[in-house]
Structures are given as C-alpha cells and as structure tokens.
Amino acid sequence: MFELLGIPPQALFGQLLLGLINGSFYAILSLGLAVIFGLLNIINFTHGAQYMFGAFVAWMLLTYGGLGYWWALILVPIIVGITGIIIERLLIARLYHLDHLYGLLLTFGLALIIQGLLRNQYGISGLPYAIPPQLAGGQNLGFMFLPNYRGWVVVASLIVCFGTWFVIEKTRLGAYLRAATENPTLVGAFGINVPRMITLTYGFGVALAAFAGVLAAPIYSVNPNMGADLIIVVFAVVVIGGMGSILGAIITGFGLGLVEGLTKVFYPEASSVVIFVIMAIVLLFKPAGLFGRTA
Amino acid sequence: MSAAVETDNSGISVQQARGGMPAHHAAIFIALLAAGLVAPFLLYPVFVMKVLCFALFACAFNLLLGYGGLLSFGHAAYFGGAAYISAHAAKVWGFPPELAILSGTLAAAILGTAIxxxxxxxxxxxxxxxxxxFAQMVFFFSLQAPFTGGEDGIQAVPRGMLFGLINLRSDITLYFVVLAIFLGGLLMIYRIIHSPFGQVLKAIRENEPRAISLGYRTNRYKLAVFVLSATLAGLAGSTKAIVFQLASLTDVHWSMSGEVVLMTLIGGMGTVFGPIVGAAVIVTMQNYLAxxxxxxxxxxxxxxxxxxxxxxxxxxxxIARWVKRPL
Structure with a gap:
C-alpha cells in the first residue's frame, strides 16, 4: 500500500469524504441563513433546531406513519417549512420595525423551546434511522470505499444548492427577491406583495434546513442536540463567507468541510477548532468575509 | 483603562458625571447593602452567593449590551474560562483565594482583549x-485541554484562607467576601457608566458615524468596554469557582451565554440595577424547577x-418609566 505524506490514502480520502459531507450540511444551512438574512435582515438562530426538527419529523413519519425516506425527503421540507411560515407570521413579523438583535433573541428562544420539547419527549440518547435500501452498500473505487448513501448526500446537496442559486440568480422570481433585498419599499410600489414574499422566503429557508435534516438522519443518530452545535459552526462559516453572495455561501460551506476533513487527517486535535481559527484569520485580513460586500 | 480614556476627554463637561450619585441611586445602593447583610440569615447563603455571582456576571454583560450596544453571544467564555483558571490556580498551584480569583480575572481580561x-x-x-x-472555540478547548478535566471539570477546589488569615470554609464568612466583591464590581460598573467614557459609549451606541465625526476613535472605546465587560464577567466566574469549588463545562457552554442574555433582558437592558433582578429571577427559577x-x-x-x-x-x-427616573 502506497502512502501520501505518511498517511494511507484510505484514511485520507475517507476523511475528505467525511469533510465533504459535513461541508454539504454547512453549505445548505449557510445558504438558508443567507437567503433569510437577505430579505428579513435577521439571523435565524432557530435554523439548527429546524434542521434537527427535520430529522425528527422524518423519524416520526417512518415510525408513526410508515412513510419511508423518499416520502420524507419531499414531505419534511413542506411540513417544517409550513411551521416556519406560521412562526414568521405570528412572531417574527412583529419585530421588523425593531433592532435586528431582537430577531436573534426571539429565534434563540424558539430554538430553546423546540430543543427542550423534543428532549423531554425523546431523551438525548438518539434514535436510529436506517439508510434506505436503494442506497445501502457501497462502491469500491480502488483507492477508497465509497458508501452509496454518502455519495448521495453530496450529490443531493449539490443539486439543492445549485437549484437555489439558479432560482435566485437566473429567474424572474429570483430577480424580485434580489430587488426586494435591495429596496423593499420600491419593489412594493411596483405592485409586488413584499410581506408575502418575506413569509415565503422564510418558509423556504426553513425548508432547506429541514431537507438537510432528512439527509443527516441516516448518518447521525436523530437527537435533540444535533442542531445546536452545528449551527454555531455554520455561523462561523457565514462570517467567513459573508452573507452577500449565494455562490459564496455554497463554496465556503463545501471548502470549509474539506479543510476540516484534512485537519482530521493531519492534526486531529485541532479539527474541532480549525473553522474558528480560519474565522479569526479572515477577520484579521478581510473583515467583510471572503465573498462579503463592505457596507 | 477607563481612567486613561477619561483624561483624553476631560475638556468635555458632563453634568451627570461630575455631579456625583443622585439621591435615589444612593438609596438603592444602601438598600442593596442592607438586603445583602440580612439575606444570608433569611435564605440559604450558598443560594444567595449564586445569585450574587450571576448578578455580577449579568451586570458586566449589560455594561457591554446596554451601554455599548454590543450584543456578545459568547460571554460564557470569560465567565467559564476565568472559573477554570481560578479553580486550577487554587487547586493545583495552591494559590490563596484572593490570588486565584485575581488570576482568573486577569485571564478573562487577556481573553477578552484577544477576542x-x-x-x-x-x-x-x-x-x-x-x-x-469564539466562545464555542473556548468550549472545545476546555473540553480537550489536559488541565480542565474534560467532562468532570475541576472538582473539590479548596476555598482556602483569605489573605492567609480568614478561613473561608464557613459559608457565612465566604458570603460576606462574595458580597464585597459583588458590591465592588457593581460600584465600578456604575462609575464606568456615569463617567465621560460611559457618555461617549452611549453616543456610539446611539449613532456611531456621528461619534466618529466628532473625533472619537470609536473602535478603541468599543474594545475598552468589551475588555472591561469580559474582565468583570471573569471576576464573577472566578468567584463562582471558589464558592461552588467547581469549574465545569456548563460554565463555558453556549447555553450559559444565552442565560446571561436572558437575565439582562428580563431585568431590563440599559438599566444599572435590572440585571440583578434578572439574575435573581432566573437563578430562583432554576432552583425551584431543577x-x-x-x-x-x-x-x-x-x-x-x-x-x-x-x-x-x-x-x-x-419601574424606571413609572418613577420617570433612570435606574
């Protein structure tokens, strides 16, 4: 067996794949945060809880409803997205005239409520969720073994990310959205229902988080704390990338996942903090973020 | 640090800062002192000490949020980081409590400057x-570093002899030390808020571009108040480590950062005495709902x-709106 820089290639590519999978979740979640921030001007602290909630709804659909993975992939984003729309209409909409910080505090409180309720109901030990039979097994690529499901996660998140990018950057609906981000009053004057667009955008961002939750369910055990730690890393990803650009959020997400994977190979002790260290470096040299626009 | 900034702006006349403490604030301080002296004989002293530690923590946080307009969502890093250093100093290095608390506070100041x-x-x-x-980074560091004891934390921290003279093993003796630390910290925060430095902070909070156009280097002020706030949060954390003889991951976890925000929010951000009320409410609630x-x-x-x-x-x-006076 040959070695690369003293590391067996199995380990290297294995960690890179793991990094790519983490990167997929960073990308989808930071994309959702960026879309919501663009129009609502709030940081959705509930995002991690909604990702976790997505995984739980997938588990509930299977356990109580007998609906499997593929149904969950379609239904969960819709269900969680609707809860997001209700939250936006009932609660968040009351804060638009206030300082952005109140939006952060409100969504933080909501995250605590969702986490606490699910922890009461299901404990913290985690619930298993099986890989769908169509995606079980794996491919031997010669230099590494690729489990089919992990390959699917990367492909599915790439499709969703670039689909979102396409809708926002290349379609008429996306043009309205970008215009409303720049100047909601003017867009409203052209007869477009901006408040409804804001509500739907929040629902869409939340649906993205829930979709990531379904993807994550078979990889990580479904447990109430799965979103809380992840969302803080995603915040760091968002600070590094800057929230001005959709493509920037996607590239930063996947890139940082890979960097994290590489760190696990070469210096495992630092792998949990490497993203925060990169954030410190970016703040030093490019405070607006890699893809950020200086305000 | 605040003293240096004050002399920079000594030309500005700030009526409130020069006029000393208004009567109703003095009355509240005296009432706090009186309540503090009576409390350990009516309530369980360790409980009151917990309230005092968290009240100081919340007041320090409020200095940054309420007066600097900066929402830090990672204040657990300074509170918990200082608790670890203070516990380590007292237990492993054998420092007396006053030096242990001081080293924890100093560590929080250094950490606050860097972050x-x-x-x-x-x-x-x-x-x-x-x-x-960054607070999460401190959390991961605390989880992995060899001296923090991982999931167990640092347990059985000795309370020791204050100045080598006063044995702190008795809860009542320790209580009065904690009360002194709390009132000292609160008076310092009060002084900072009502100094010319504090007035400039409020100006930056209200309108930073205007403060810049008036010639203030706002970043220096923001960093100064950040470091002061982190340091005082560290003082609270170090004291807490000595009181409970424990420094653990709970102290550096993000939920602790959330709790201090909640205390300040309930009590009233931008009020001097609000965070004390907020801390009392939250600690009491946790106590009864444990x-x-x-x-x-x-x-x-x-x-x-x-x-x-x-x-x-x-x-x-x-309450401040009812009595039409800032509290």
Missing part, C-alpha cells in the same frame, strides 16, 4: 455570531419569546 479586538471588526448581527463562535429537566429549557425559551415580543423594557425598565 474583542477581532470581534469589533464586524458590526451588529455579525458581532453576535463572531463572539458566539427537578423538571428539559422543561427548564422550554420555560427559558418561552420567557425569551415573551420578553422580546411584549416586555422589551424589562422589570426595572418598566
């Missing part, structure tokens, strides 16, 4: 995310939502 210098490069919502991310497990999280979440939607002034903020 603050980076965090103030971003504004508003990004500032909150940056501070939270058996209810994750429901505490749910209730805290609900309080967050209700405060943000309906009760943004906080308890003391509402």
């Amino acid at each position: 603050g210098a980076l965090a103030i490069r971003r504004q508003g919502i990004y500032f909150a995310m940056v501070t939270l991310a 058996t209810m497990g994750a429901w505490v999280t749910v209730i805290q979440g609900c309080i967050f939502v209700i405060c943000v939607l309906l009760f943004r002034e906080g308890v003391v903020g509402v």
Whole structure:
C-alpha cells in the first residue's frame, strides 16, 4: 500500500469524504441563513433546531406513519417549512420595525423551546434511522470505499444548492427577491406583495434546513442536540463567507468541510477548532468575509 | 483603562458625571447593602452567593449590551474560562483565594482583549455570531485541554484562607467576601457608566458615524468596554469557582451565554440595577424547577419569546418609566 505524506490514502480520502459531507450540511444551512438574512435582515438562530426538527419529523413519519425516506425527503421540507411560515407570521413579523438583535433573541428562544420539547419527549440518547435500501452498500473505487448513501448526500446537496442559486440568480422570481433585498419599499410600489414574499422566503429557508435534516438522519443518530452545535459552526462559516453572495455561501460551506476533513487527517486535535481559527484569520485580513460586500 | 480614556476627554463637561450619585441611586445602593447583610440569615447563603455571582456576571454583560450596544453571544467564555483558571490556580498551584480569583480575572481580561479586538471588526448581527463562535472555540478547548478535566471539570477546589488569615470554609464568612466583591464590581460598573467614557459609549451606541465625526476613535472605546465587560464577567466566574469549588463545562457552554442574555433582558437592558433582578429571577427559577429537566429549557425559551415580543423594557425598565427616573 502506497502512502501520501505518511498517511494511507484510505484514511485520507475517507476523511475528505467525511469533510465533504459535513461541508454539504454547512453549505445548505449557510445558504438558508443567507437567503433569510437577505430579505428579513435577521439571523435565524432557530435554523439548527429546524434542521434537527427535520430529522425528527422524518423519524416520526417512518415510525408513526410508515412513510419511508423518499416520502420524507419531499414531505419534511413542506411540513417544517409550513411551521416556519406560521412562526414568521405570528412572531417574527412583529419585530421588523425593531433592532435586528431582537430577531436573534426571539429565534434563540424558539430554538430553546423546540430543543427542550423534543428532549423531554425523546431523551438525548438518539434514535436510529436506517439508510434506505436503494442506497445501502457501497462502491469500491480502488483507492477508497465509497458508501452509496454518502455519495448521495453530496450529490443531493449539490443539486439543492445549485437549484437555489439558479432560482435566485437566473429567474424572474429570483430577480424580485434580489430587488426586494435591495429596496423593499420600491419593489412594493411596483405592485409586488413584499410581506408575502418575506413569509415565503422564510418558509423556504426553513425548508432547506429541514431537507438537510432528512439527509443527516441516516448518518447521525436523530437527537435533540444535533442542531445546536452545528449551527454555531455554520455561523462561523457565514462570517467567513459573508452573507452577500449565494455562490459564496455554497463554496465556503463545501471548502470549509474539506479543510476540516484534512485537519482530521493531519492534526486531529485541532479539527474541532480549525473553522474558528480560519474565522479569526479572515477577520484579521478581510473583515467583510471572503465573498462579503463592505457596507 | 477607563481612567486613561477619561483624561483624553476631560475638556468635555458632563453634568451627570461630575455631579456625583443622585439621591435615589444612593438609596438603592444602601438598600442593596442592607438586603445583602440580612439575606444570608433569611435564605440559604450558598443560594444567595449564586445569585450574587450571576448578578455580577449579568451586570458586566449589560455594561457591554446596554451601554455599548454590543450584543456578545459568547460571554460564557470569560465567565467559564476565568472559573477554570481560578479553580486550577487554587487547586493545583495552591494559590490563596484572593490570588486565584485575581488570576482568573486577569485571564478573562487577556481573553477578552484577544477576542474583542477581532470581534469589533464586524458590526451588529455579525458581532453576535463572531463572539458566539469564539466562545464555542473556548468550549472545545476546555473540553480537550489536559488541565480542565474534560467532562468532570475541576472538582473539590479548596476555598482556602483569605489573605492567609480568614478561613473561608464557613459559608457565612465566604458570603460576606462574595458580597464585597459583588458590591465592588457593581460600584465600578456604575462609575464606568456615569463617567465621560460611559457618555461617549452611549453616543456610539446611539449613532456611531456621528461619534466618529466628532473625533472619537470609536473602535478603541468599543474594545475598552468589551475588555472591561469580559474582565468583570471573569471576576464573577472566578468567584463562582471558589464558592461552588467547581469549574465545569456548563460554565463555558453556549447555553450559559444565552442565560446571561436572558437575565439582562428580563431585568431590563440599559438599566444599572435590572440585571440583578434578572439574575435573581432566573437563578430562583432554576432552583425551584431543577427537578423538571428539559422543561427548564422550554420555560427559558418561552420567557425569551415573551420578553422580546411584549416586555422589551424589562422589570426595572418598566419601574424606571413609572418613577420617570433612570435606574
């Protein structure tokens, strides 16, 4: 067996794949945060809880409803997205005239409520969720073994990310959205229902988080704390990338996942903090973020 | 640090800062002192000490949020980081309690300088995310570093002999030391808020571009108040480590950062005495609901939502509006 820089290639590519999978979740979640921030001007602290909630709804659909993975992939984003729309209409909409910080505090409180309720109901030990039979097994690529499901996660998140990018950057609906981000009053004057667009955008961002939750369910055990730690890393990803650009959020997400994977190979002790260290470096040299626009 | 800044701006006349403490504030301080002296004989002293530690923590946090307008979502890093250093100094290095608390506080000041210098490069919502991310970094460090004891934390920290003379093993003796630390910290915060430095801070909070155009180097002020706030949070954390003879991961966890935000929000941000009320409410609630497990999280979440939607002034903020005086 040959070695690369003293590391067996199995380990290297294995960690890179793991990094790519983490990167997929960073990308989808930071994309959702960026879309919501663009129009609502709030940081959705509930995002991690909604990702976790997505995984739980997938588990509930299977356990109580007998609906499997593929149904969950379609239904969960819709269900969680609707809860997001209700939250936006009932609660968040009351804060638009206030300082952005109140939006952060409100969504933080909501995250605590969702986490606490699910922890009461299901404990913290985690619930298993099986890989769908169509995606079980794996491919031997010669230099590494690729489990089919992990390959699917990367492909599915790439499709969703670039689909979102396409809708926002290349379609008429996306043009309205970008215009409303720049100047909601003017867009409203052209007869477009901006408040409804804001509500739907929040629902869409939340649906993205829930979709990531379904993807994550078979990889990580479904447990109430799965979103809380992840969302803080995603915040760091968002600070590094800057929230001005959709493509920037996607590239930063996947890139940082890979960097994290590489760190696990070469210096495992630092792998949990490497993203925060990169954030410190970016703040030093490019405070607006890699893809950020200086305000 | 504040003294140096004050002399920079000595030309500005600030009526309130020169006029000393208004009578109703002096009355509140005397009432606090009186309540503090009586409390350990009516309530369980360790409970009151917990309230005092968290009250100081919340007041330190409020100095940054309420007067600097900066929402740090990572204040657990300074509170918990200082608790670890203080516990380590007392237990492993054999420091007396006063030096252990001092080293914890100093560590928080250094940590606050490093993180603050980076965090103030971003504004508003990004500032909150940056501070939270760095606090999480401190959490992971505490989880892995060899001296912090991982999941167990540092247990059985000796309370020791204060100045080599006073044995702190008795809860009542320790209580009065903690009360002195709390009142000292509170007076310092009061002084900072009502100094010319504090007035400039409020100006930056209200309108930073205007403060810049008036010639203030706002970043220096923001860093100064960040470091002061981190240092005082560290003082609270170090004291807490000596009182409970424990420094653990709970102290550096993000939920601790959330709790201090909640205390300040309930009590009233931007009021001097509000965070004390908020800390008392939250600590009492945790005390009575301790058996209810994750429901505490749910209730805290609900309080967050209700405060943000309906009760943004906080308890003391509402009272201040009734009596038409800043409290």
